[in-house]
Amino acid sequence: MGHDGRWKASQAQGAKSVTDEIIRVTQPDLPPLEEVMPYLEEIWRSHRLTNRGAFHEQLETALCSYLGVEHISLFANGTLALLTAMQALRLTGEVITTPYSFVATANTLLWNDLTPVFVDVDPWTLTLDPEQVEAAITPKTSAILPVHVYGHPAEVDELQHIADLYGLRLIYDAAHCFGVEDEGGSILRHGDVSILSFHATKVFNTFEGGAIVSPNAKTKQRIDYLKNFGFANETTVVAAGINAKMNEFQAAVGLAQLNHVDDAIDARARVEALYREKLARISGIRCHIHSSAVRHNHAYFPIFVDEDYPLTRDELYFHLRDAGIWGRRYFYPLIPEFPMYRNLPRKSEGDWPNAYAASKKVICLPMYSRLDPTQITRVAETCIDGGGLV
Incomplete structure (x- = not known):
């Protein structure tokens, strides 16, 4: 079954999704x-x-x-x-x-x-x-x-x-x-x-x-x-x-x-579109939108947890984790914060305020071509639940 077929089939299944399965941050594509x-x-x-x-x-x-x-x-x-x-x-x-x-x-x-x-x-x-x-x-x-x-x-x-x-x-x-x-x-x-x-x-x-x-x-x-x-x-x-x-x-x-990468990219685009639709009404959850690209590959789906969301980034990260949703704080911490870089001439995080702020707010949500609508809905609803919106 192609990507379109899997997408439509998963929509038809609706509530039949297994809610206790782990949704990992990514799943590699493999050719037949x-x-x-x-x-x-x-x-x-x-x-x-x-x-x-x-x-x-x-x-x-x-x-x-x-x-x-x-x-x-x-x-x-x-x-x-x-x-x-x-x-x-x-x-x-x-x-x-x-x-x-x-x-x-x-x-x-x-x-x-x-x-x-x-x-x-x-x-x-x-x-x-x-x-x-x-x-x-x-x-x-x-x-x-x-x-x-x-x-x-x-x-x-x-x-x-x-x-x-x-x-x-x-x-x-x-x-x-x-x-x-x-x-x-x-x-x-x-x-x-x-x-x-x-x-x-x-x-x-x-x-x-x-x-x-x-x-x-x-x-x-x-x-x-x-x-x-x-x-x-x-x-x-x-x-x-x-x-x-x-x-x-x-x-x-x-x-x-x-032979299959275009299908995979198209499927990722549909995943991203549904994420954006589902997350749009959550105050304090911001999706990354800026890009000069005219063709995207939808490699990642980062969200940023702002101050008006009821949980901190880490609290939401672990709330998702407890629900079997494995996102990733990508990129956190900043590279200069790793111990191996402390011997280099370095500044404080105050000299990288934008990078530091992003690293404290980011969660990359699960993103891969086989992620189906019921799984995306489960991720979004967990974010909604974390925000006290249900």
Whole structure:
């Protein structure tokens, strides 16, 4: 049964939903097993498991076509892709980035012996505030590392202007942005490189996986050397590379997934629309709405618990949890608040007021393509119950 069929069937079932089942924050999409089996049979026949096999090459080509980009390099995971991108661009010194992200964004800087400089985000987009970025530039700054948060693009034109003005590299953590487009096309075309994650929790997954989108063939070639130990050919190593290659099984899963990703995104759009409808009358629950995208992927559904809601964010979070609804306070705490970052030159949370406020208010509600209307209603009614509206 397709996504539309499941949606209509679940609507018809109404009160038959099981109210004591756990609704998790996400559930990975999987292609039909019968579509994956021919790929596995070919892998077993060829004994080609990795090192730019046929499925790896096919997936690179297919993703370039789907995403509307010219050059893409596949990786075993998104963190390795981000690590390698920094090596490829030969960054040094300080990199300006956001405190409001998953910790891997900043961890990859430390792995490259770079110093993260955290600046505040815009209160509406929750992406890097360009004015704060420009104010933080020093002679040691080599790059800007923005994050497209929840699939919503950063201020790409302003950030590019700043990067050009000061001669800085611009690397986008686009882990949330598979398939997202602005008025000019793919959001992945911006900056020096963009990094994708194909982790199981993402809109498009290869179980684990990731990619770097490059602006030209020369950059892609250096990245491809770096992800394979630095080998340029059988006898020549040109850089201190690592082993970050995507294997044939991951690539095969990706090829099968790609046939269904549009259906999954459409289903997520319906989930989001119903959430917004159900939550609209709850005072103190605010849905994130700001985005310059013209094509969304509906990767996440964050809500923000404001002061006029009867419960605090954490009280609502645990109220949902007690009801078997596992949301996520994503992103909380801020990256600079983790113990491992306390030895870095840091400011207080008062210097990131917008990021800090968002981290204290956010809950990402369950979001995945198979989430049905009865489950969405259950989540919304639990929020209503928490607000004392029943």
